[in-house]
Amino acid sequence: MxxxxxxxxxxxxxxxxxxxxxxxxxxxxxxxxxxxxxxxxxxxxxxxxxxxxxxxxxxxxxxxxxxxxxxxxxxxxxxxxxxxxxxxxxxxxxxxxxxxxxxxxxxxxxxxxxxxxxxxxxxxxxxxxxxxxxxxxxxxxxxxxxxxxxxxxxxxxxxxxxxxxxxxxxxxxxxxVREESSTFKKVLESKINANLKLEEIAFLCHMSLSTFKRHFIKEYKTSPGKWLQDMRLQKAKEILEQGHLKPSDIYLDYGYHNLSNFSIAFKNKFGCNPSEI
CATH class of the missing domain: 2.60.120.280 (Regulatory protein AraC)
Incomplete structure (x- = not known):
């Protein structure tokens, strides 16, 4: 783009x-x-x-x-x-x-x-x-x-x-009229629920994708893709535990294109299907 x-x-x-x-x-x-x-x-x-x-x-x-x-x-x-x-x-x-x-x-x-x-x-x-x-x-x-x-x-x-x-x-x-630079962590952690691609988050951090990945691994000691997936699944679990929404209501909000992939990733992380929460 x-x-x-x-x-x-x-x-x-x-x-x-x-x-x-x-x-x-x-x-x-x-x-x-x-x-x-x-x-x-x-x-x-x-x-x-x-x-x-x-x-x-x-x-x-x-x-x-x-x-x-x-x-x-x-x-x-x-x-x-x-x-x-x-x-x-x-x-x-x-x-x-x-x-x-x-x-x-x-x-x-x-x-x-x-x-x-x-x-x-x-x-x-x-x-x-x-x-x-x-x-x-x-x-x-x-x-x-x-x-x-x-x-x-x-x-x-x-x-x-x-x-x-x-x-x-x-x-x-x-x-x-005052310089206020947003920290790398602040930008990243604010976008957990934004359903943005890594390239788009890197742009908001004023970085190329390759620079963003290097900076991320240095800061978090893991890949940005895995970190974002884990954080989004954790947020999804918290939402489901509130009892107001079903998995079919939220999977798109957390970066999954279909319910099946969301359910597989959720079970791999937490050992149970999201429908069981």
Whole structure:
């Protein structure tokens, strides 16, 4: 699977490096777990469809009633059509310089609190819908004025979200201008239940598959495939012991394509069939 560098692939003149950039993304077929290197922080205003994203230590799903603010870095994106025949998302990219200018102007320095989550969910309320309509008209403005207008619109948006979400949103913005490197173990252990391939987990760790395997064996003293299988089977056993779900309800969630293979692996590890739990 190829890797997409965003927003670079959307910029016509590759010599340009705009600090603010708006792009209307549309598609007519589903995309599952596309590898994306996000070079700028980005608002993803979902208009039609369903979006799921995986980052280093987390994942989130939103529909057309919600939008996301995403931290730059390596992501896996799944974008699905809903009831319509088209997927539509308005993307608003911004540089760290623009964000720092805003924070210096509109916030006061407080004690730094670490913010772990690389996304922020925004409700598409009446204001956001109206804002997006006004943002759409900027594309019709002569380019000489567009950058200044985008700066005003960027500041307007952040001020509104600060007013709506308060300290929680301010902490998130602060996290975007601070370097926070996710540890290898944290990334890996957060993806036990994510049903991702090793190659996809390696991508989220910013590693090639071969480097990932070497690092894993050094850290865990076993192969990543065996470790993930054991951990997923252990999680599956814990779920079954709660008594709410059957093996046929969960085998896909733990990386098995059919119930028979799940049952064989489960019995080999625990000495009994999953249906006996």
């Amino acid at each position: 190829s890797i997409e560098n965003i927003p670079e692939i959307y910029i016509n003149n590759t010599k340009e490096s705009p600090e603010l950039f708006v792009y209307d993304f549309k598609m007519t077929s589903d995309v599952v777990k596309s590898k994306v290197i996000l070079g700028m922080n980005m608002f993803s205003f979902l208009q039609v469809g369903i979006k799921q994203v995986h980052f280093a230590g987390t994942s989130v799903v939103v529909n057309k009633d919600q939008s996301l603010l995403l931290k730059k870095g390596n992501w896996l994106w799944t974008e699905l059509l809903d009831t319509e025949t088209i997927y539509y998302c308005k993307l608003f990219f911004f540089s760290e310089n623009k964000l720092k200018e805003f924070l210096e102007k509109h916030t006061t320095k407080k004690q730094i609190i670490k913010h772990e989550i690389p996304y922020f969910i925004i409700k598409n309320d009446a204001y956001i819908i109206s804002y997006l309509n006004s943002l759409s008209t900027i594309s019709e403005v002569p380019s000489v004025f567009r950058e200044r207008l985008l700066s005003v619109k960027f500041e307007e948006l952040l001020l509104y979200l600060l007013q709506k979400y308060g300290r929680k949103f301010e902490l998130y913005l602060d996290s975007l």
